[in-house]
Amino acid sequence: VTGADAVTASPTVFGIDLHVDLTSSRVRAGLEGALREAVRSGLLVTGTRLPSSRQLAADLGLARNTVADAYGQLVAEGWLTARQGSGTRVADLPSPARAPATPPPRTTEPGYDLRSGVPTLASFPATAWVTALRRALHAAPADALGYTDVRGRPELRQALASHLARTRGVRACPDGIVVCSGFTQGLSLLARVLHQRGATTVATEEYAQPAHRDVLAAQGLASRPLPVDVEGALVDRLGDEDAVLLTPAHQFPLGPTLSTRRRSAVLTWAADTGGLVIEDDYDGEFRHDRHSVGALQGRGPHHVVHVGTTSKTLAPGVRLGWLVAPPDLVDDLVEAKRTTDLASSSLDQLALARLITDGGYDKHVRRSRHVARRRRDELLDALHRQAPAVQVDGIAAGLHTLVLLPGVPTDARPQAVVETDAVASAARHGLAVEGLQAYRHPDSDTTPRPAALVVGLATPPDHAYSGALTRLAATLNELPALQDGPGSRRAGPASSSVP
Amino acid sequence: VTGADAVTASPTVFGIDLHVDLTSSRVRAGLEGALREAVRSGLLVTGTRLPSSRQLAADLGLARNTVADAYGQLVAEGWLTARQGSGTRVADLPSPARAPATPPPRTTEPGYDLRSGVPTLASFPATAWVTALRRALHAAPADALGYTDVRGRPELRQALASHLARTRGVRACPDGIVVCSGFTQGLSLLARVLHQRGATTVATEEYAQPAHRDVLAAQGLASRPLPVDVEGALVDRLGDEDAVLLTPAHQFPLGPTLSTRRRSAVLTWAADTGGLVIEDDYDGEFRHDRHSVGALQGRGPHHVVHVGTTSKTLAPGVRLGWLVAPPDLVDDLVEAKRTTDLASSSLDQLALARLITDGGYDKHVRRSRHVARRRRDELLDALHRQAPAVQVDGIAAGLHTLVLLPGVPTDARPQAVVETDAVASAARHGLAVEGLQAYRHPDSDTTPRPAALVVGLATPPDHAYSGALTRLAATLNELPALQDGPGSRRAGPASSSVP
DSSP, X not given: OOOBOOOOOSSBOSSOOBOOOTTXXXXXXXXXXXXXXXXXXXXXXXXXXXOOHHHHHHHHTXXXXXXXXXXXXXXXXXXXXXXXXXXXEEOOOOHHHHSOOOXXXXXXXXXXXXXXXXXXXXXXXXXXXXXXXXXXXXXXXXXXXXXXXXXXXXXXXXXXXXXXXXXXXXXXXXXXXEEESHHHHHHHXXXXXXXXXXXXXXXXXXBSOHHHHHHHHHTTOEEEEEOEETTEEOGGGOOSOSEEEEOOSSOTTTOOOOOHHHHHHHHHHHHHHOOEEEEEOTTTTOBSSSOOOOOGGGGOXXXXXXXXXXXXXXXXXXXXXXXXXXXXXXXHHHHHHHTTTSSOOHXXXXXXXXXXXXXHHHHHHHHHHHHHHHHHHHHHHHHHHHOTTOOEEOOSBSSXXXXXXXXXXXXOSOHHHHHHHHXXXXXXXXXXXXXXXXXXXXXXXXXXXXXXXXXXXXXXOXXXXXXXXXXXXXXXXXXXXXXXXXXXXXXXOGGGOOO | OOOBOXXXXXXXXSSOOBOOOTTSSOHHHHHHHHHHHHHHTTSSOTTOBOOOHXXXXXXXXXXXXXXXXXXXXXXXXXXXXXXXTTEEEEOOOOHHHHSOOOOOOOOOSOSEEOOTTOOOGGGSOXXXXXXXXXXXXXXXXXXXXXXOOTTOOHHHHHHHHHHHHHHHOOOOOGGGEEEESHHXXXXXXXXXXXXXXXXXXXXXXXXXXXXXXXXHHHTTOEEEEEOEETTEEOGGGOOXXXXXXXXXXXXXXXXXXXXXXXXXXXXXXXXXXXXXXXXXXXXXXXXXXXXXXXXXXXXXXXXXXXXXXXXXXXXXXXXXXXXEOOHHHHHHHHHXXXXXXXXXXXXXXXXXXXXXXXXXXHHHHHHHHHHHHHHXXXXXXXXXXXOTTOOEEOOSBSSEXXXXXXXXXXXXXXXXXXXXXXXXXXXXXXXXXXXXXXXXXXXXXXXXXXXXXXXXXXXXXXXXXXXXXXXXXXXXXXXXXXXXXXXXXXXXXXXXXXX
């Protein structure tokens, strides 16, 4: 990841052409390594004055603290000296210290990342968040950081009620909202309450987040796979399940939106059987080609629990989510939350409430949606030019797409193996990406979907995105089917293959 | 809570002598009410220019936003007008609007609060926290806000490992720490893991937080009361329980520290039976008269889970805590955390890590300890002067004390009733306070402790503390036993009454 190049040995260096890979999670280590190697190799000679940490940070687009910390570390190690008024300079090292010249350690970590749900800090509105927190703390009532309402801070429930009504058509009053720590906790609390009420089985989409099945299992609930087609989950097949977990706005990871017909059908099922619909609205705010599809909860607030999260709009590390629940569930959810962790972070709740009411949240979501749409177009364009035989699916919405892996239809190898090979091939190109079959329910008995990669649109920082696409195209072009020439097999779009 | 007084009717008012009770959680409502009443009553006449929101905020010690919001509300209601360049003035109200002169609504909410564990925002180091968060976000690696290590951010676990070793004698490596959302979640995760391993019963101190018993029960564990005397919990009475939950540094709420002899005994019990010791170190950093007592975990890291929290050092609303667990428990705790809420807020974790490494955390704890000690001394002094017959116990450490309620020893009324009367009497004085018996285990079969109030030292803001003490003394002086004259009954200190 590190390396040094063309460093001028003048007494003062303004801007160093260091090849620091900014996609690496170890930026500071990379910078330190690059500087260490530049000194060791003699590119930076004794007495050379380095740019100020502020200057170098600006040149490299890093936080100043990153540079200052790296300088501090190298001063501590004896490579550099720092003296008041004289700046940071290359130390006068005894020759032996430079002699070893061992190459910097090679990292095997991929430099590019197209996995879904792995955002970089760069996409988080850090300044707006910190400002919102500061203002919220100034304005908050005296008891805001005490043992608060288990449902969450009133400021946030108030802000969410109107925000969700406006943007998602959710019917919510502040007292019907339970703030939780991300979707995972929301589902865990629901599962606990359902289990307490005697529930045993929850239907889940046959391709879905495996972790969600684990959350259900941890509360004693079995999950039963529900096939998915172009209209979304086949809710007509629901039977005696106690609940169904759906991603109606944008099925994850396959992509379709739950059709109007299916929406009515699942609400009818719920009304007839008393089953609960759990609406995972993980990226409902991200639509590219059509108007936003309203939340299912708006059509059936007495049968649907709407679960939202800031993991896609802000970052998973925020760990905030919300349950909008039918009235007869709220008290039990509150009791479950009380004995689980009492409440979610008031600091984060106050900041988010402020960000929503100040308009900063909407602004950030609009910007993120714009970025995701632009990146989707870049992906389609790059693959069209560089790997024309490849098809892409699930592109109408959201923060990920499916890139179908070309292969021989009669190929006896399981789709999962085709994907594993592609993922390994991508890794050799320095690209992290993941296969579709990892999301398949282990009990699913339908024909597996054609092999595909689930490609995240929000993951790499801007400057690394086109490089990531180039690596993706190169990976795809190396696959056996494409080597045989385009057209040897055209994977049909998953959205047209009804299981 | 509201009222207006001696407001000059000059064209421009600089500083208004409004009696706004800043201890109320409804500062803005109080300010609005005071201003409304001042206009209504004619104390502020039409055209009077009010101080700028900045100026009035500075005069009253409020956040500027609070004042600006109150002004905005009153402009919206028509009491004030705001015009660019002309400032905020009293509106020209038609006479009828002033006529009703209905008295402002009386709140029945106590104005003073001496309950334990109910801190005000004023004691939270908001500026240091926001700065730490800002700096931490600048310096954080690119993946810091992604789906992170379930155990918690490495920055925080690293900071905690050395902080806990230094301040509490905890033996921890970063990989043995699981960050959680406050003590409640820490206990809930432990209870879940214990239950999965077949545990059924946890011994708890007979006076303890009732909510902790609820957390155990929610995971299917029964709690069994363990008597407490001057040496802390009677751990010699432990038998076949699967675990014991203790507050060794400062028994809550009774006050004693677990003696050296008992510490050895409980570790022997754990080693002999395989039982787990859960160390609730809720206020271990707060000692007044002696050196800090090291954590029990330091003497038996293979049998003790040390659970810490920021609820007392910073604020409950931070919702951060940590488990330092024996190696054979860590994996199960991580799995429980993963399926409960995946991780705790990375934002809060990064900020706390920075606050610890920057020294701001230590500084704040030192300041809080100083305040708590000073307030304890003020409490002793105030009661000595104003209610000399009353005894105080549990004063060597922590953020609360026990104020023993004088009563007739032969009084047949249960201690809980004596306390309920005192709490009601305090409420009539505008003081919120709580009785000791609320903490008693329902299955406890020992003689109840003498009636007492659990008095928090950290709750009111500085300017309200002496007022709260005056109300406490007045409450105590009204009790029947004291009305009969001092000496009619001297409650022995709880610490000398071995059950």
